[in-house]
Amino acid sequence: MSSPPASPADHGPGIGSETGTGISVAPVPLRLIVGDEELLVERAVASALVSARAADPSADLRRVAAATLTRPELAELVSPSLFAEGRVVVLEAAHEAGKEVASAITDYAADPADGVCLVVLHAGGARGKALADALRAAGAEVTECARLTKYDERVDFVRAEIRRAGGRITQDGIRVFIDAVGNDLRELASAAAQLVSDTDGAVDEAAIRRYHRGRAEVTGFAVAEKAITGDRAGALEALRWAIVLGVPAVLVADALADAVRTVAKVGAAGRGDPYRMAGALGMPPWKVRKAQGQARGWRPAGIELAMAAVAEVNADVKGAAADPNYALERAVMRVVQARDAT
Incomplete structure (x- = not known):
């Protein structure tokens, strides 16, 4: 059937x-x-x-x-x-x-x-x-599970994601939401869940504009992805937008830690078929494939430095630092620098 x-x-x-x-x-x-x-x-x-x-x-x-x-x-x-x-x-x-x-x-x-x-x-x-x-x-x-290439399909997807997260959204809100976030389903799903959480479920055009301000959604994962690939300027820009948009510091720190751990696991596993490696690594094939690309340029010494940086910032954003935003910025720069460590 x-x-x-x-x-x-x-x-x-x-x-x-x-x-x-x-x-x-x-x-x-x-x-x-x-x-x-x-x-x-x-x-x-x-x-x-x-x-x-x-x-x-x-x-x-x-x-x-x-x-x-x-x-x-x-x-x-x-x-x-x-x-x-x-x-x-x-x-x-x-x-x-x-x-x-x-x-x-x-x-x-x-x-x-x-x-x-x-x-x-x-x-x-x-x-x-x-x-x-x-x-x-x-x-x-x-x-x-065909790709959603039509605008109406993405509209239905966003409505379903908002409902799945326990919220509701207006028709105009969906249009503004897609304009702000873009067409990538993972980003749409992540942004929908975050927005429902931040608005207690009532998602309308005003709320979307307030949180997105006409820009694509900036999440902790966007910050981490740029940092892990050595894009210092891009990572700091994404971090500053995340701070402006109210992304919790803990989520950004968690995303940084996840990115570093993933690159460490995939890098240590060596090259191979992402589909075969997925089960052993406990992650989906797409994530293995993505991390394989990100792991290029990383050396064991750099991974060690990055692990220390994300461990420290995890404590900082949970109360150890007076300014969690400064702690995040410092951690991002440390991860970027670690990538070039010999």
Whole structure:
């Protein structure tokens, strides 16, 4: 059966959660996620995992690039556990699978194993379409995650995000919000949640203009991203806008720490396929891929200095410093300088 696009507002109690009768429903054994909008795809995968863990809290998550699989490896991944432990197996980029593996996936779909939820990610389009069609025919639950290219689609997305965060927004407010933040779904989602929190849920044009002042949303992550890539001027400008817009100092400090830790983890793991590395590192493939680019230019000595800087600023913004904004500015400059450390 086909479900609507993976709008965050639509993720209520899913299959595998407890129903009103208190009976746990078995998770869906076969899911097909079609599209390449990363935010929506990751949310759909997360929904599948939540459903599986509602039935079995110990359910394991395994992600693998379909193009690297062999038929025996697939068979091993989807074989039932001897101890009846639940498992969610995510096949990344299934449209790139070879004929033999695509055939094996189709064969498995006809008789899926108990306790295993197979989640097949397909970019859509003509490549590998036969596999997607076969999975639909086999009764896979389908979630559409195509890129939102039309303005009306982004309007619907923003409205859903505001509602998901517990707020409400006017039609004029949505227009102003998109003009201020831009078209990136991750930024829209982050800004929506922040705005609902800051306005107690009543989001209107005046509130948006007051917080955004005609500029794109500046978050702690925007500051951290520029700092971690060595963009001193950009990071300081983003920080000053974040301060003007009222982004809490603690959130900026947390974002800096997260960026440094992520680069440290991904850099230490070495080069490799983001899809294969994602499970071991405990982060989605898009984040691994992004951090791999950011990690270039960083050396162990620099990471050590940056870790010390973000640890210190974390204490500073929680009361150790008289001026948390000055502490943040100093931390940003220390992270930028650490990147060039030998």
